[in-house]
Structure formats: C-alpha cells, structure tokens
Amino acid sequence: MNILSFYLNNFGRIMSALEVHIFIFLVALTFSTVIGMAISIFVTQEGREKIGRIILSVMGAAQSVPSLVIIALIFIFVGIGVKPAIIALVIYGLVPIVFNATSGILSVRPNIIEAGKGMGLTQNQLLWRVKIPIALPVIMGGIRSSSTIIIGSATVAAVIGGGGLGDFIFIGLKLQKPEMLITGAITVSLLAIIVDYIMAKIEKKVVSKGLQIKKT
C-alpha cells in the first residue's frame, strides 16, 4: 500500500527520473555499439586475427570487473555529473559488444570466407555482406547484454551524479524510506525487462531467416 501511494504521489518525479534514465541508456548504448563495432571490425581484419584473440581474452576478463570499479575510476579521473556517468557506462557497455562481435566475426567458417574471396568479393564486401550478417545473432546478443548492463549500471552511476532512477534507491537508502527504494528498484527492473523484450524483437527482425532455421 505504502509503495502504491508513494508511486501515485510522486508520479511526476518518477517519470522524469525514468526519462533521464532512458536518455542516459540510449546515449551510452549508441556510443558503446558504434565504438564497440569499430574496435571489433578493426581487430578482426585479415592479418590481425592475433590481436583479435588477445582482445577476446582481455574482454573476457573485463566482464568480471564490477561496474562500481569503472564508475569510481571515472569519478577520480573525470569528476562528477551526467557526462562522467555516461562515459563510465559507455566503457562498461563496450565490453560485451566487443567480446561478442569479435568472437562472432572470428568464428565465421573459413570455407565461407574462402568461397567469398574466390568469387571476387573485396575485403569490404566480405565484411559487410558476409561476416557481419553471419555474426549478427552473436553481435545482437552482445548488444542485448550491453543494454541490460547499462540500465543496471546507470543506477549505480547515480552516485557520481548521473541522475535517473538510481537517485530513488540511494536517497531511499539514506533516508531509510523503503517505499522510495523499492519504487526505484521495481521501475528499473521493469525498464530492463521491457528493453530486453524489444531487443529480442529487433534481433529476430534483423537476423537473416536462414540463420534462425533449426536443423532437422
């Protein structure tokens, strides 16, 4: 009851925090995706496969670093506010995208690449028409995990002034108002679930049907 009445009484505040949260998420995800894909494409070019493998192990290790560590480091080096928060989230969101895109592109079967080259595809055509479309299910998986991670970590980024729904949780904690804390937590969780659902739909749409067929 407490929670519901808190929700209704503070509806405006919750909605504007949600807006900020979504804004931070979208900006961070866009940067993570663009930068992450650029890195993956760079390290998977022919002749750089070794760098690709190194990046893979680095990213594998980086996935186990807690978001708070990154946020704290950014706080030390960049300071406080929305911008540092976004920078921290972009860096943190990069990890699954680079990991998945790099491993996805590197695992396109060599005979497919051989056939493509043999038909006279240029390196660029091979990348955009063959490797990336085939790796797309894995790449989309990376973007999906990145979304979930950014939404969750954005809550933590509130400690360095990121704003958003994290404020409710931290202020709720400080003021010992559980209804405030729980409201923030529930809203963030709902946001994460809905975004993941939308991402799953997008994935189904953009990934070729030929890759979604189950072998019988």
Next chain:
Amino acid sequence: MIELTNVTKKFGNKIAVNNFSLHIEKGSLTMFIGPSGCGKTTTLRMINRLTPFDKGNIIVNDTPINDVNPVELRRNIGYVIQEIGLFPHLTVFENVAIVPRLLKWEQKKIERRIEEILELVTLNQSFAQKYPLQLSGGEKQRVGLARALAAEPEILLMDEPFGAIDPINRLKLQDSFLEIQEEIKKTIVFVTHDINEAIKLGDKIAIINEGNLIQYDNVSKILSDPANEFVENLLGQDRNIKALSLKKAKDYVLKDGFITVLDTESRESVEKKMKEKNIKIAFALDENNHLKSRFVLEKATETKKQKFIYNPAPWIIERQNNINEALSKMLEAGEKQLPVVNRKKEFVGIIKLSNIFEEVNKKTNIS
C-alpha cells in the same frame, strides 16, 4: 585457355609446387590427381590468385594474371570447393546471384539466368527461396556449382567438389556433372584424389607428386602408357578394366527394338500394339518423357503360354554411366537390356548386354 610456365611456389623452405609447366586447352576438363599434400590445391589457387606464386608465369585467356586485378580475375573464374561455402544467411537465389550482382547485371537478367542455371543443375525452381541449412549435401553441391557458373565464366576451378559426398550420390553427381559439361563446354580444372573419378570425368589427367608434374596426357594414353611406376601404382592393378570405364552408356544407346507409349494408355491396347509390331518391350512415358513403367511380352515356350508382364519401376541406366556401371546394373537386375535416361530423367533409348560384351571382347583381344 590456361598456361602455366615454370611456376614455382614455396611456403617457407617447403617447395609446394616445383617448376610446373602445363597447357590447359579451352573447353577441356583437366583432372589434377596425386597424394594429399602434393600441391593440387596450391596450383589451383594460384590460377585465381588466391595464392601468389614465386617464380614463373600464369596466363589466362592471353593475359598474364599478375596484370589483372585479382578481384576482377576471380569474378571471371568460377570456383568450387569441397566445403562449398554457401552463405547461410542468403537464400539459394541470393547465393547464386552474388557474382552477377557484383558485375552489376540487371535484375531481370539475373532472374532469368538463375531460372536457367537451376534447371541446368537439375534443381527444382522452388529451391530458389530455400536457405542452405534446408539442403542436403548433394543439393548444396549443385547450388555451389550453379553459383560458380552463374555469371557464365569461361573457366571453372573445382577443388575436390564431390569429396565429402557419399559414394552413391557422388556417382550421381558425377553423371550429371558430365552431362552439364557436355552442354556448357567450359575450361575446367578439377582436383581429385580418386583415380576412378579422374578417369571417369577427365579429358586429360595431370598426375602430381611432391610438387612435381609426373605425367600430363589424355586419359586413354595415361591408362595405356603410364610414365613410371608411380603412375602405375596410382592406376592400380585393374588398368584394363579401368580402361573399359572410358566407354559410356551413351555410346551404346539403341533407338530401336522397343516401342514407347503414353503412361495413360491401357494395358490391353499396349499389348495389342506390341503383338501387331512383333516387339517384345515397351516403355510407358509421361508427357515429360519421364520413364514410368515397362511392359514385356515373353516368348511362348513349349510348356508356357506367351506372357505379358507389367513392371512399374524398371531399373535404369544413366547416359553418363560407364560400361562397368551399366554392366553391374544389368547383372544386378538380371536383365539383358535396360532403359537409358539423361540427367533430366528423360528416356533416351535402351542398352543391350550383347553390345557391351562385344566391347569387352574387343578390349581383351587388344591387351
């Protein structure tokens, strides 16, 4: 036309191809054969510049290939590999359309061409919208061939294309491949490690060992005149029987001694026709000339009356079957004659055991 002159390729200290000279004529089917690691794939990949060579010269259609942009060169040379490498995210249509699209053909022309090429490799038009994961091994191989031929290259390079196919389907693919080549007359270099495949398919065979070209000649010449012990061993003990396999069923097809009827015709009327014309065998065909069934009028003997036999699924021989294959089918079926069909399964005539025996007799007299 492909001309290799003193071509050498080293990987580090290892000589993969040693001072190779080879002239491949336009419209001929040349087989490369030799033990694993002897340099077959390397030689093939040098022709479309997937592997650079160290010394010598390669000329394709009067131009040294090093003077041509490799991407341009490859768009004009079809390339088929054992693993095929179909693009799983594209439909059969899109896979086959790759090179025509790279060459900026009009959409209408591409559609027409793909219809034609699927027909050529005997794939039903409904395959166009399927994805590679929905195809069997043999179907994938046909799509791979269609893709390599789509933009009408003059030259086709094939690296053990049927190597991963089970023996029965491999024979079928070989038969239809020969029929296709009879129609398109491309300059083909075909790598294999199966001597029977080399003998069955090739106009010429290049025998390679440890990077050296051992013998390059017409198939019959290689069988009758092996250059050295290595070639003899490669050919095996049964060289004379293998030489028989150079003769194809199509060389023995007879167009008479039987009648054809429509498969809608009643048995009584077929029987009547056969008796009138005094013909022992009739084949029932549908409107596409596909063989449906067979009728036999057996001779009357002292103890038995004349019998009229209906046979709904007769044994068949493919035009491209060699005599060995035709013979074994006849023995297995226990028949003195069998119908022959082409790659589209259209009835073309019959083949008789007695004719094959004449050939065998001729051969054994020679050797």
